[in-house]
Amino acid sequence: MTDPLDRIAAALERLSPPLPAPADPLAHPAYVWLDGTLIAARAFAPLPLAMLYGIDRQKTALLANLRRHAAGHAAQDALLWGARGTGKSALVKSAVAAVQAEDDDIALVETTALDRLPVLFATLAAVPRAFVLFVDDLGFDNAGDARMLRSMLEGGAEPRPANIRLLVTANRRHLQPRDIAEQESAINPRDAVDDHLALADRFGLSLGFHALDQDGYLAIVAGYAAAHGLAFDPADAIEWATRRGSRSGRVAWQYVVELAGRAGRSL
Known part of the structure; x- marks a missing residue:
């Protein structure tokens, strides 16, 4: 093998981890x-x-x-x-x-x-x-x-x-x-x-x-916050969504992650 590109490709293939053996289709969720x-x-x-x-x-x-x-x-x-x-x-x-x-x-x-x-x-x-x-x-x-x-x-x-x-x-x-x-x-x-x-x-x-209105967004934040024992200020939650430019379940969860981080908590 004299072509440098072939040698590089062969080296990368050796370094790549092999795929795991096929999983049992009856054993996992x-x-x-x-x-x-x-x-x-x-x-x-x-x-x-x-x-x-x-x-x-x-x-x-x-x-x-x-x-x-x-x-x-x-x-x-x-x-x-x-x-x-x-x-x-x-x-x-x-x-x-x-x-x-x-x-x-x-x-x-x-x-x-x-x-x-x-x-x-x-x-x-x-x-x-x-x-x-x-x-x-x-x-x-x-x-x-x-x-x-x-x-x-x-x-x-x-x-x-x-x-x-x-x-x-x-x-x-x-x-x-x-x-x-x-x-x-x-x-x-x-x-x-x-x-x-x-x-x-x-x-x-x-x-x-469909996109959430403000009340729907705050309800999701409240549900996540209550589940993890976190207090929140609705005005702060609204400001977070405004900065993100979106009200959604994903943004609500990201806000709760932020609350947990501020409180020194893990989720």
């Missing part, structure tokens, strides 16, 4: 699908559902769907969409943990590799357990990727395994960006619109998450 290998999540400890405030309707709908799936009944793929920091990802993990606590056999598998989904489907299809594949913060700039996913969800030649459902979070309701020019340039403008909406339509359960 949560996994990560990484480079074609199912790896047990190192720490799966979501917030209790009761700590997620202001999204009771979304909790009820997602829990009911997950319970059906865990029981082997018909269940929907779910799209959780809306404003950033409003609890979409937290609800996915907390709802799965809540169903697991009811002694239902269901596991979470987080993945970002959409092109490897067929391999993951094949890996889990024969496992006697319900799985939810969690794709966080999904968005597309490439129409080909969107078409690939919607074919896998519904419409492809090979059906998706019955023991697998997808839970996807996204900031956009329809997943793909839309441009007003698409209606001007298309021969049939409705065709362009339908193409963008076709992926979102594959999700039988669509749950919207």
Whole structure:
């Protein structure tokens, strides 16, 4: 090997730690699908559902769907969409943990590799357990990727395994960006619109998450603060959110972390 780039690549490969052995798909509550290998999540400890405030309707709908799936009944793929920091990802993990606590056999598998989904489907299809594949913060700039996913969800030649459902979070309701020019340039403008909406339509359960008003934000801060024995000043909490330029569950939690730090406490 005389090429310096080849030598560098070989040295880096030797230094890279090998992937762990594939995890037992029946043994763990949560996994990560990484480079074609199912790896047990190192720490799966979501917030209790009761700590997620202001999204009771979304909790009820997602829990009911997950319970059906865990029981082997018909269940929907779910799209959780809306404003950033409003609890979409937290609800996915907390709802799965809540169903697991009811002694239902269901596991979470987080993945970002959409092109490897067929391999993951094949890996889990024969496992006697319900799985939810969690794709966080999904968005597309490439129409080909969107078409690939919607074919896998519904419409492809090979059906998706019955023991697998997808839970996807996204900031956009329809997943793909839309441009007003698409209606001007298309021969049939409705065709362009339908193409963008076709992926979102594959999700039988669509749950919207919306920006909080001030009272909702303060209620979340109060709930977190009470759970950790911290006092707070509403005016200070509002100032924190104003500086952040957002009122959300995420900003409320960050404020509570700040309160704990000021008090010399850990969370």
